[in-house]
Amino acid sequence: MVCQYLEDLFELYLLGAASPDDAAAVESHLQSGCAGCLAQVHEAGLSLYFLCLPAKPARLDPKLKSRLLHHLRKK
Amino acid sequence: MAVGDGVASSEALLARVAEHDSSALGELYTRFAPGLLGMALNILPDRASAAEVVEETFVRLWNVARRFPRDGASVAAWLALTARRLAVDMRRARQRLPALPRTNANEISEYAWLPGPEEVARIEERRELLRKVLNQLPKAQRMVLELVVLEGCTEEEIAAKLGEPLGRVQSGLRAGMRFLRHRLRAVLGTWSANI
Numbered sequence: 001m002v003c004q005y006l007e008d009l010f011e012l013y014l015l016g017a018a019s020p021d022d023a024a025a026v027e028s029h030l031q032s033g034c035a036g037c038l039a040q041v042h043e044a045g046l047s048l049y050f051l052c053l054p055a056k057p058a059r060l061d062p063k064l065k066s067r068l069l070h071h072l073r074k075k
Numbered sequence: 076m077a078v079g080d081g082v083a084s085s086e087a088l089l090a091r092v093a094e095h096d097s098s099a100l101g102e103l104y105t106r107f108a109p110g111l112l113g114m115a116l117n118i119l120p121d122r123a124s125a126a127e128v129v130e131e132t133f134v135r136l137w138n139v140a141r142r143f144p145r146d147g148a149s150v151a152a153w154l155a156l157t158a159r160r161l162a163v164d165m166r167r168a169r170q171r172l173p174a175l176p177r178t179n180a181n182e183i184s185e186y187a188w189l190p191g192p193e194e195v196a197r198i199e200e201r202r203e204l205l206r207k208v209l210n211q212l213p214k215a216q217r218m219v220l221e222l223v224v225l226e227g228c229t230e231e232e233i234a235a236k237l238g239e240p241l242g243r244v245q246s247g248l249r250a251g252m253r254f255l256r257h258r259l260r261a262v263l264g265t266w267s268a269n270i
Contacts, residue, residue: 007253008249008250008252008253009249010252011252011256012223012230012248012249012252014188015175015223015224015227016175016176016177016227016229017175017223017227017228017229017230018229018230019229019230019231020176023176038187040256041188042187042188042190043256043259043260044188044252044256045152045156045188045189045190046190046194046198046256046259046263047252047255047256047259048156048224049149049151049152049155049156049189049190049195049198050198050205050255050259051220051224051255052114052155052156052158052159052224053110053114053155053198053202054110054111054113054114054116054117055113055117056113057109057110057112057113058109058112058113058116058125059109059112060108060109060112060126060129061126064108064126064129064130065101065104065105065108067130068100068104068130068133068134069097069098069100069101069104071134072097072100072134072137073097075137
């Protein structure tokens with residue numbers, strides 16, 4: 001019953017969009033080590049990746065890459 | 076992103092990044108930065124901010140590369156979800172909204188819930204079909220999904236924004252996520268179902 005309620009919340013939880021009470025319920029349940037729900041969380045991660053994919057890429061100024069690499073080499 | 080023969084996988088490039096090989100990071104940048112910028116532009120109104128998000132995403136990748144699990148999480152997924160989070164944080168800060176909470180369940184370590192490289196490759200291969208799946212959702216459900224994913228709104232904020240009862244927003248959002256998760260299983264071959 002708990003699993004059934006929580007499984008609808010996993011994407012929202014991972015996005016930080018669930019209510020504080022729901023987020024606490026998800027965390028408490030996952031900390032109990034429920035294997036079925038941990039597998040569902042992994043599937044929720046897959047959904048989120050798909051939802052984040054952009055419709056089309058955008059062109060970047062090549063100078064930005066040079067600046068980034070220069071900055072990292074100095075670190 | 077599918078990687079052909081003779082082209083280093085993103086995970087192989089990341090292993091080089093972990094040894095502070097900046098040219099490997101440059102290859103990952105060339106491979107993923109345009110897509111990340113496209114995504115950040117869906118969330119942020121201006122190009123300079125979106126480019127800043129992309130840069131910060133790669134700085135973070137550089138910093139976490141040594142801890143990244145060698146046989147688990149996809150680099151593409153980590154990049155996409157990190158960039159989305161940074162863009163949403165920036166958008167919310169500008170709107171003077173509180174930062175969204177971080178997940179902190181012990182079992183959900185930083186990378187445990189991320190898809191693996193094979194799963195990401197399957198999504199990329201079937202991307203058009205998955206877009207059709209998304210379009211099967213009623214318009215109102217698609218809209219609330221966009222509000223939560225691209226605008227970083229919480230359920231309560233969406234209810235206030237749309238002037239709808241919280242319960243109705245929650246039902247629509249959760250039904251939309253459930254539909255998508257089930258259809259993804261079908262499209263990615265872990266189940267059979269009519270698309």
